[in-house]
Amino acid sequence: MSHSADNHINPPEGWQGYNCHNLAIRGARLFDPELKLDMVSDIVILEGKISSIGPIPKDFGGDIIEGKELTVCPGLFDMHVHLREPGYEYKETVQSGCLAAVAGGFTGVAPMPNTNPPTDTPATVNFIRQQSAGTPVDVHPIGAITAGRKGDQLSEMAELNKAGVTGYSDDGSPVPTAELMRLALEYTMMSNSVIIEHAEDTSLSGKGVMDEGAVSTALGLPGWPSIAEDIDVYRCIRLAEYTGGRIHIAHLSTKESVQLVREAKARGVNVTAETTPHHLTLDCTILEGYNSNYKVNPPLRTKADIDALIEGLKDETIDAIATDHAPHAHDEKEVEFILAPFGMIGLETALGVVLTKLVKTKKITLSRAVQALSNAPRKILNLPVAKIEVGAIANLTIFNSDEKWTVDGTKMLSKSQNTPFGGWELTGRATGVVNKGIAFVRRD
Amino acid sequence: MQERLKHSIIDAAGMKRTLTRMAVQILEENEGTENLVLIGIHTRGVPIANRLSKIISTLEKGKTVKQGILDISLYRDDYKTAAKMAEVRATEIDFDINNCNVVLVDDVLYTGRTARSAIHGIFDFGRPATIQLAVFIDRGHREMPIQGDFVGRSIKTSPGEEVRVRVKEIDGVDEVVLVEEYDDDERGEK
Amino acid sequence: MSELVLNHLLGLQGIEPSKIYTILDTADEFLKVLDRPIPKVPPLRGITVANIFFEPSTRTKISFELAEKRLSADVVSFSKSGSSVSKGETLLDTVRNIEAMKIDVVVIRHHAQGAPLFLTERIKSAVINAGDGSHEHPTQALLDMMTIRGHTGGFEGLKVVVLGDIAHSRVARSNIHGLKAVGADVMVCGPSTLIPRDIEALGVKISTDVDEALDWCDVINVMRLQLERQNQGYIPSLREYQRTFGITKARLDRIGRKIVVLHPGPMNRGVEIDSNVADAPGSVILQQVTHGVAIRMAVLFLISGKERTDA
Numbered sequence: 001m002s003h004s005a006d007n008h009i010n011p012p013e014g015w016q017g018y019n020c021h022n023l024a025i026r027g028a029r030l031f032d033p034e035l036k037l038d039m040v041s042d043i044v045i046l047e048g049k050i051s052s053i054g055p056i057p058k059d060f061g062g063d064i065i066e067g068k069e070l071t072v073c074p075g076l077f078d079m080h081v082h083l084r085e086p087g088y089e090y091k092e093t094v095q096s097g098c099l100a101a102v103a104g105g106f107t108g109v110a111p112m113p114n115t116n117p118p119t120d121t122p123a124t125v126n127f128i129r130q131q132s133a134g135t136p137v138d139v140h141p142i143g144a145i146t147a148g149r150k151g152d153q154l155s156e157m158a159e160l161n162k163a164g165v166t167g168y169s170d171d172g173s174p175v176p177t178a179e180l181m182r183l184a185l186e187y188t189m190m191s192n193s194v195i196i197e198h199a200e201d202t203s204l205s206g207k208g209v210m211d212e213g214a215v216s217t218a219l220g221l222p223g224w225p226s227i228a229e230d231i232d233v234y235r236c237i238r239l240a241e242y243t244g245g246r247i248h249i250a251h252l253s254t255k256e257s258v259q260l261v262r263e264a265k266a267r268g269v270n271v272t273a274e275t276t277p278h279h280l281t282l283d284c285t286i287l288e289g290y291n292s293n294y295k296v297n298p299p300l301r302t303k304a305d306i307d308a309l310i311e312g313l314k315d316e317t318i319d320a321i322a323t324d325h326a327p328h329a330h331d332e333k334e335v336e337f338i339l340a341p342f343g344m345i346g347l348e349t350a351l352g353v354v355l356t357k358l359v360k361t362k363k364i365t366l367s368r369a370v371q372a373l374s375n376a377p378r379k380i381l382n383l384p385v386a387k388i389e390v391g392a393i394a395n396l397t398i399f400n401s402d403e404k405w406t407v408d409g410t411k412m413l414s415k416s417q418n419t420p421f422g423g424w425e426l427t428g429r430a431t432g433v434v435n436k437g438i439a440f441v442r443r444d
Numbered sequence: 445m446q447e448r449l450k451h452s453i454i455d456a457a458g459m460k461r462t463l464t465r466m467a468v469q470i471l472e473e474n475e476g477t478e479n480l481v482l483i484g485i486h487t488r489g490v491p492i493a494n495r496l497s498k499i500i501s502t503l504e505k506g507k508t509v510k511q512g513i514l515d516i517s518l519y520r521d522d523y524k525t526a527a528k529m530a531e532v533r534a535t536e537i538d539f540d541i542n543n544c545n546v547v548l549v550d551d552v553l554y555t556g557r558t559a560r561s562a563i564h565g566i567f568d569f570g571r572p573a574t575i576q577l578a579v580f581i582d583r584g585h586r587e588m589p590i591q592g593d594f595v596g597r598s599i600k601t602s603p604g605e606e607v608r609v610r611v612k613e614i615d616g617v618d619e620v621v622l623v624e625e626y627d628d629d630e631r632g633e634k
Numbered sequence: 635m636s637e638l639v640l641n642h643l644l645g646l647q648g649i650e651p652s653k654i655y656t657i658l659d660t661a662d663e664f665l666k667v668l669d670r671p672i673p674k675v676p677p678l679r680g681i682t683v684a685n686i687f688f689e690p691s692t693r694t695k696i697s698f699e700l701a702e703k704r705l706s707a708d709v710v711s712f713s714k715s716g717s718s719v720s721k722g723e724t725l726l727d728t729v730r731n732i733e734a735m736k737i738d739v740v741v742i743r744h745h746a747q748g749a750p751l752f753l754t755e756r757i758k759s760a761v762i763n764a765g766d767g768s769h770e771h772p773t774q775a776l777l778d779m780m781t782i783r784g785h786t787g788g789f790e791g792l793k794v795v796v797l798g799d800i801a802h803s804r805v806a807r808s809n810i811h812g813l814k815a816v817g818a819d820v821m822v823c824g825p826s827t828l829i830p831r832d833i834e835a836l837g838v839k840i841s842t843d844v845d846e847a848l849d850w851c852d853v854i855n856v857m858r859l860q861l862e863r864q865n866q867g868y869i870p871s872l873r874e875y876q877r878t879f880g881i882t883k884a885r886l887d888r889i890g891r892k893i894v895v896l897h898p899g900p901m902n903r904g905v906e907i908d909s910n911v912a913d914a915p916g917s918v919i920l921q922q923v924t925h926g927v928a929i930r931m932a933v934l935f936l937i938s939g940k941e942r943t944d945a
């Protein structure tokens with residue numbers, strides 16, 4: 001039985017909550033690519049820290065999670081989510097978003113500031129962080145680059161940094177001018193923080209709703225050409241190179257942008273990049289039925305782009321996988337394609353999609369997948385990394401790499417159901433997370 | 445549905461004799477070819493009307509009879525519930541039918557619904573003096589107050605049976621046969 | 635018995651050639667019906683058709699209404715301007731109302747690409763696309779094809795140019811799909827800024843020289859130029875468009891043989907087509923309008939033959 005009498009631990013239905021005063025996982029595969037750890041062993045957690053790796057002591061009196069067939073890795077971190085609170089709680093709240101993160105195996109998320117009000121003051125940062133109480137998820141808000149996300153002048157970035165913000169973005173929109181981007185890069189050098197750019201030259205993407213090419217031409221839908229991303233990516237790279245500031249490209253989607261980042265990294269530019277599970281697995285031909293669940297910004301691209309993204313992920317041109325989890329209410333998506341909002345949810349499917357479509361198919365290794373989903377994003381945001389070693393804070397993800405399951409939007413813990421993966425048969429699923437002194441484990 | 449032959453009713457020679465008699469009756473009733481119009485109903489009413497017209501022409505020393513074709517698919521009364529696409533075929537009535545004596549020609553008279561539809565169709569082309577109905581076979585089972593004015597042969601049938609009037613122009617043979625319909629699974633086949 | 639030809643008519647992309655021919659053949663018969671003393675037939679008695687136009691279009695709407703009345707359908711029509719719809723009732727609300735009113739066939743004109751498909755996924759009524767954004771306008775293309783066939787006899791190897799704003803034209807897309815399906819050779823011609831990227835994937839030739847296109851073709855279908863394309867910067871001026879791409883008598887005289895010139899209307903006279911071409915003896919443009927009624931009758935007739943599951 002569980003010792004989790006604490007009121008603040010509120011596992012979702014179908015999940016078991018534990019506190020980590022005294023918890024063990026028996027006989028799981030412990031997998032930490034950065035420590036080159038890959039062994040089957042018991043692991044004991046005392047007072048929220050890993051106290052031993054090896055057989056559980058005979059006199060152990062705490063809860064034991066049976067780890068047979070399970071893998072334990074450093075806690076997954078999603079550096080690009082939209083939790084919609086404050087302002088759009090009908091789509092998602094910090095709480096529901098954290099539970100969705102748990103269901104997907106994430107122990108940390110970085111919510112983007114396009115809320116109402118936007119995250120441009122320490123008060124909003126603290127509010128968002130507090131809303132995650134009682135969950136095993138670290139919520140690390142991204143601050144707005146510009147005041148009110150208006151694209152006019154810088155937000156009070158130093159104040160935000162004092163409140164713990166280490167990454168800034170106007171995600172949803174690009175920084176409108178090169179001059180403003182230059183100032184942002186220069187200003188954040190003081191705290192060694194990172195600027196996260198939603199790369200889009202809006203004069204080129206215009207009213208575009210999907211990748212421009214043969215499919216958009218046949219569907220008669222306005223195109224969002226790949227060059228609109230590439231041009232902004234190049235602008236960011238040159239500005240970072242010139243100023244010495246740190247730039248991170250959000251949701252990279254085109255093969256040309258992968259090459260731009262690759263070349264910039266070779267020159268030593270402070271540039272990092274992420275891509276998403278949907279850009280790694282879905283191409284724009286899927287839009288032929290005008291299903292608004294596939295409408296996302298940047299749009300789904302071509303098979304050639306997918307291949308380039310996977311190659312970039314493999315050679316670490318692309319550092320991280322982030323979901324761009326973007327919940328929208330059913331009635332917002334249940335409209336004409338051109339009127340539907342951009343975005344798809346991703347927290348609960350990311351691990352399964354990556355394991356099924358990239359790892360099982362041997363396109364990338366499990367090590368690379370775990371890195372890109374856990375500590376790579378933490379490093380970009382200057383956050384302490386999660387490790388499986390004695391003395392470290394227990395920040396762990398438990399998953400079953402062989403569990404077969406079918407994605408069903410209606411069964412998600414997110415408040416919204418706009419998944420592009422509905423009906424997909426996946427192999428590999430998060431079983432539980434351990435973090436912040438508590439553990440949530442899926443009951444069977 | 446499959447069908448199997450029950451028995452033959454009329455052969456080629458019999459058909460010729462019957463058509464000749466019908467032609468004579470039509471002439472007699474209408475007192476010659478003046479104002480006489482033969483309208484064949486798609487599909488097999490068309491060749492039958494052709495033959496009647498030829499016989500009449502021979503009997504009347506080369507006088508020709510005006511001839512038209514009517515497709516009744518636009519006038520069916522079961523269109524909304526028929527689970528099949530009705531094919532629209534050519535309707536050709538390239539002359540004025542006002543005050544004419546129109547003889548509708550069809551192969552089989554059964555429920556009377558086709559004749560009803562045809563009468564409806566004719567009125568979209570004008571107002572004839574009379575409309576008469578010539579059918580090669582009357583097999584009974586009427587659902588409408590309609591009767592044939594010129595009937596080649598009346599036969600008794602049961603609803604499970606079908607009368608097939610076959611003509612050279614379409615079927616390669618002149619004959620009338622009675623067939624029986626049965627479901628595929630009666631033979632235990634899929 | 636012959637198979638049901640159409641459940642819905644959303645577009646001509648991917649349509650079987652046999653279906654196109656069935657529609658054209660049926661329309662030829664309805665054209666004769668339109669010439670009868672009483673140009674009306676009863677097959678759609680008891681069938682209710684709703685014309686829902688979210689975009690203003692007098693011509694297409696009248697054409698559909700006439701076709702429906704010629705077939706004796708019960709007809710309800712409603713038009714909504716785009717702005718009032720976006721404020722209040724959504725497409726989904728409209729859809730639910732249609733469901734509740736037990737309408738057999740919905741004819742929809744909508745500014746959003748894919749809106750007719752959206753309806754088919756949510757209601758039981760048969761749906762006819764009367765134009766969805768810059769996606770497709772299948773009945774227009776079918777009536778163009780009916781007119782083309784009437785003047786050329788067939789499509790196999792026929793060279794057809796679609797001229798003008800290809801990027802934003804649903805008529806152009808439906809023409810390309812329909813004509814390609816029956817074996818015609820299609821070329822698009824217009825300013826490069828109005829020819830969409832990767833259009834060659836639809837199997838068409840591309841030209842930006844209208845005289846070259848005229849030399850090549852048997853038929854030219856002139857698209858209407860939306861005058862706002864100038865303000866949007868796609869073309870520098872209407873004057874330059876007229877001089878570079880306008881179909882003039884001089885241009886047609888130069889090629890020294892007769893070609894068929896179509897225009898879906900409404901025309902910008904003196905921009906994409908000159909009046910002395912549009913109104914010339916033998917111009918087929920008004921014939922297209924008549925054919926429009928026949929084509930729509932054929933499509934309505936073939937679609938209404940479908941047995942609805944809850945009919």
Ligand SMILES: [Zn+2]
Pocket residue numbers: 171172173198250251297298
């Ligand atoms: Zn973004």
